[in-house]
Amino acid sequence: FVFEGTTLTTSGFSWPLVASAGSAANAVAMYRSASFVAGFIAASGSTQMEITTSPVVANVPFKICVAAQTNTGNFSFNGNIGTNDTTITMPTVNKLSLGSSASGNAEYLNGHIRKINYYPQRLLNAELQAFSK
Numbered sequence: 830f831v832f833e834g835t836t837l838t839t840s841g842f843s844w845p846l847v848a849s850a851g852s853a854a855n856a857v858a859m860y861r862s863a864s865f866v867a868g869f870i871a872a873s874g875s876t877q878m879e880i881t882t883s884p885v886v887a888n889v890p891f892k893i894c895v896a897a898q899t900n901t902g903n904f905s906f907n908g909n910i911g912t913n914d915t916t917i918t919m920p921t922v923n924k925l926s927l928g929s930s931a932s933g934n935a936e937y938l939n940g941h942i943r944k945i946n947y948y949p950q951r952l953l954n955a956e957l958q959a960f961s962k
Contacts, residue, residue: 830947831960832859833892836885836940839863843938845893846945848922849931855920856931859893859904861885861938868895868904868911872920880904880911890943892961898951908962910954 832845842862849856854874860867866885870878878897883906885891894905899919904911924931927945928938952960 830857830859830896831892831894831945832942833890833944834938834940834942835888835890836861836938837887838939839884839887841936843928843936843940844926844930845928845938845942847926847929847931849924849926850920850922851924851931853931855922857895857897857920857922858931859895860936866891866893866906868893868902870895870897870902870917870920872918875918877917877919878902878904878914880914882906882909882911894952894957894961896948896952896957901951903954903957905954905957905961908958910958910961913954 847858865881867881
């Protein structure tokens, strides 16, 4: 997934994009806290990948990418690539939430979505980095 948007505030916690089975227990996601943004994967309630980087700035456009397949995943934020995770079990997902938590009723983006792209294969790390610039 590639997400481009803005947030009006940097306080609290929000999920710009979550592919899930209705909760964060089985999810491929991107989230934002006051301190950082992250690429996140959980399967059967166990965190499989959580790669964090610097925080977003309110009202400044940002790009984040998360890509994964079994035993390989990574995350990129504004051109900064994380360290590849090589121990991932992929979750089964059936729902896409945009701008809110996996349950769809909390932790809203409170901003603007400019663009979302979905690629049905694990992108290369170089592609993640390029798409997030």
